[in-house]
Amino acid sequence: MDHPDIEQKLGGRGEEEQETRERILSAARQLMAQKGYKGATTRKISELAGVNEVTVFRHFKNKVGILTELLKEIMDVREQLEQGLQGEFSDLKQMLVSYARTYYGLLVERKEIFMICMIEADNHPEVVQMFSSLPMTAVEVLSNKLLAFQEQGHLPKVDPFTAALMFVSTFFYAFMAKYRVNLDIEMVEEELFENASEILLQGIK
Amino acid sequence: MDHPDIEQKLGGRGEEEQETRERILSAARQLMAQKGYKGATTRKISELAGVNEVTVFRHFKNKVGILTELLKEIMDVREQLEQGLQGEFSDLKQMLVSYARTYYGLLVERKEIFMICMIEADNHPEVVQMFSSLPMTAVEVLSNKLLAFQEQGHLPKVDPFTAALMFVSTFFYAFMAKYRVNLDIEMVEEELFENASEILLQGIK
C-alpha cells in the first residue's frame, strides 16, 4: 500500500496513472470552486472524476491533501506578472493594456483556484497568503512601476498606489462579475482594457 | 408548538424573545460569513448565541430559514445608493467622494451578509441576484449619473460605464482586502476616496 501522492512519477510511463490523478484533481478543482471545500464531498469528487471513491484515497492521503495539491497552482504568480511589464512599449497606454491583459489572463486561467481561495480564506489559513499573493502583488508590481515613472518625471504627483489599486481592482471586479456571479454584463474584455487604460491616464474630465 | 419564525411579534411585549432571536441571527451571521453556510453548524450557532440548540429550531423552521432571514438585510440597497447621489455638490469631485463614502459604508455595514453571498453564490441560487444587487447597481447608478453629465456636455466622450466600474471596483477591492483577506494594507479610507476621485477625474498623466 503506497501513497503515490508523494512519489510523483516523473517518467513518461504512466499516462493512465496521471490521467486518473489529474481527473481527480480536476473534479475537485471544479467542485470546490463551486460548492466550497465542505460542499465538495469525496463522493462527488470521485463520481465526477469517474473513479471509485477508494481510488481517491489511494492517490491522496486525505481530503486536505487534494486541496493543498491544488493550491500549488498559484505559487508562481509574481514572476509572470513582472514579465507582463518586461517588454518595451511604445507608450504608457500600451504598457497598461498589456498589464491588464496579463493580470486578467492569470485570473481567468486559474479561476477555480482563486474561487476556492476566496471561499476558504477563513477555514484554511494557509490559503490566505497564497491568495493574497496574486491580487496584492498585482497592485504592488504596478505601483512600483508607476513610482519609477514618476521619479523620472514622467508622471505628476498623484498617489501611484491608489492608481495601481484602481486599475487592478477593475479587472478583478470584472473577473468576479463574469465568473462568480454570472452577471449578464456584456463586456468585451479587450475593450475594457483599452478604456480603463485610457481613463486611468487621462481621467474623465 | 408554534413557529415564531413567521408570526413576527409586532408588539413591544417581548424584549427577551427578540433578544434571543437576535442573538441567534447574529451568531449565524458571524459564523456563516466566516465558515460558510455548511461550516456554520446549528450546534456552533447555538453555542455562540449562548442558547440551547433546540431553541434555534424553536425560532426558525430550519437552517435555511436562518439564512433567508439574514438575506433580507440587503434588499433595500438601491435606494440608499441613489440617496448618496441626491444632494447638491459643489463640484464633481465632491460628488464622487460622497458616492464612494456611501458605497464603501454600505459594504462595511453589512460585511457579513456580503461575505455570505460571495461564498454561497453557487449553493443558494436565490442569493445571486440579491448579491449582485449591490455591486452592480452601484456601477449602474453611477454610470447613469455620469452619462447624464456627459449629455449635458460636462464630460468628454469616455465610456461612462467603464469609468463607473473602475471607481466602484476600487472600493470593493479595498473592502475585500480589509475584511476578507486580512491584508496588512494600511489605508486611510477617507484618503482613498479622495485620491481615487482625483485620479478618476484627472487621470495620472
Added chain:
DNA sequence: TGAAAATGCAAGTAATTGCTTGCTTGGCAC
C-alpha cells in the same frame, strides 16, 4: 505469459449534522 501495480466493489466505522421529542424549569401576568 506472468508478475506487479492500479482500479473496482462491498462493506463497514466512527464522527458529525440537521432536526425531533418529551419533560422540566423559571419568570411574568392576572
Added chain:
DNA sequence: GTGCCAAGCAAGCAATTACTTGCATTTTCA
C-alpha cells in the same frame, strides 16, 4: 397562587461524510 410561555436539558434518530479494509479484477509492462 395559577396558568402560560420561553427556554433548558437529555436523549436520540436518520442521513451524510471522511476514511478503511479485504478481496476480486483489470491493466501494464517486461
